[in-house]
Amino acid sequence: MIEQNRGLIYALTAYLIWGTFPLLFSLFKGLPAMEVLAHRIAWSAVFVAIIITLTGKWHRIKAALTNKQLILALCCSTTLIAANWGLYIWAAMNERAVEASLGYFIHPLVSVGLGVFFLKESLSTYQKVALLLAIIAVVYKVTSSGALPWISLSLAASFALYGFVRKQTQVDTVTGLMIETTLALPFTLIFWLFTPVNHFGFNLQGGLFILAGILTAIPLLAFAAAARRISLSMIGFLMYLNPTLQLLCAVFILGEPFTHTDLITFSLIWIGLAIFTGGTYWRHRKDRQKLRPSVTSS
Structure with a gap:
């Protein structure tokens, strides 16, 4: 019970931090999104390196670096997560956090679609109902606004693909994140070399750059710790806390518009997710009951 409570605290910590990202990255408004991304990557790498040093786990990094297939997979996941981070930063800085939150509502359903397409999983x-509602929501959004919700779809696809790739790699979260941020460091160095203006300094803005890196790593580490302690159904239920908080921050704190079209689009997604989550929970519970040893009277 103690471990389960700790897992719940870790999960809430991760989702609460992720949920407040619109507020964090809106503070960088006016700066180039690529510069913020460069600092996010660099300071994440520094923070994770400190964690690895304190826990004495550099031997895991060395072992992982000898696996060429693993490094190739992590190169792919690095590209995906960097694209996801960069797009999210741009969206939050340009008052598009509502669209970004929709992407993370869609994400679980996109993950299911990837499982069907790549792993030939049956639905x-x-x-099927949840995916159909998501498709209807996107079609409605396109026909009503006359524009494809490319931010939402790109964030959902990049994060779902990232999760798909990482699921295929046999590496722990800390080791994987350290290698990914290290692989992305050349991008930050090239950016800084060819950018004439650097807004980093020993001031509040410089502190925010560092904070962005730290707050990138902490929820990932907390989520990994939570996943080892609480059930899959609990994680599935809590995962919607992140985009819900993002949406609330965007609308009620940052003052982004939430139109009638948005309401119908989100409502269709929410109904689909309710069906998806309820079905997953019911199926998980049914499977657990099957695994319990039957008790017969003697």
Whole structure:
């Protein structure tokens, strides 16, 4: 019970931090999004390196670096997560956080689609209904606004693909994040070399750059710790806390518009997610009951 409570605290910590990202990155408004991304990558790498040093786990990094197939997969995941981070930063800085939050609502359903397309997984009835509602929501958004919700779809696709690639790699979260941020460091160095203006300094803005890196690593580490302690159904339920908080921050704190079209689009996604989550929970519970040893009277 103690471990489960700790897992719940770790999960809430991760989702609460992720949920307040619109507020964090809106503070960089007016700066180039690529510069913020460069600092986010660099300071994440520094923070994770400190964690690895304190825990004495550099031997895991050395072992991982000898696996060429693993490094190739992490190069792919690095590209995906860097694209995801960069787009999210741009969206938050340009008052598009509502669209970004929609992407993370869609993300679980995109992950299911990837499983069907790449792993040939079969869909249950509730998954088909949830995916159909998501498709209807996107089509409605396009026909009503006359524009493709490319931010939402790009964030959902990049994060779902990132999760798909990382699921295929046999590496722990800390080691994977250290290698990914290290692989992305050349981008930051090239950016700084060819950018005439650097807004980093020993002031509040410089502190925010460092904070962005730290707050990138902490929720990932907290989520990994939570996943080892609480059930899959609990994680599935809590995952919607992140985009919900992002949406609330965008609308009620940052003052972004939430139109009638947005309401219908989000409502369709929410209904789909309710069906998806409920079906997953029911199926998980049913599977657990099957695994319990039957008790017969003697």
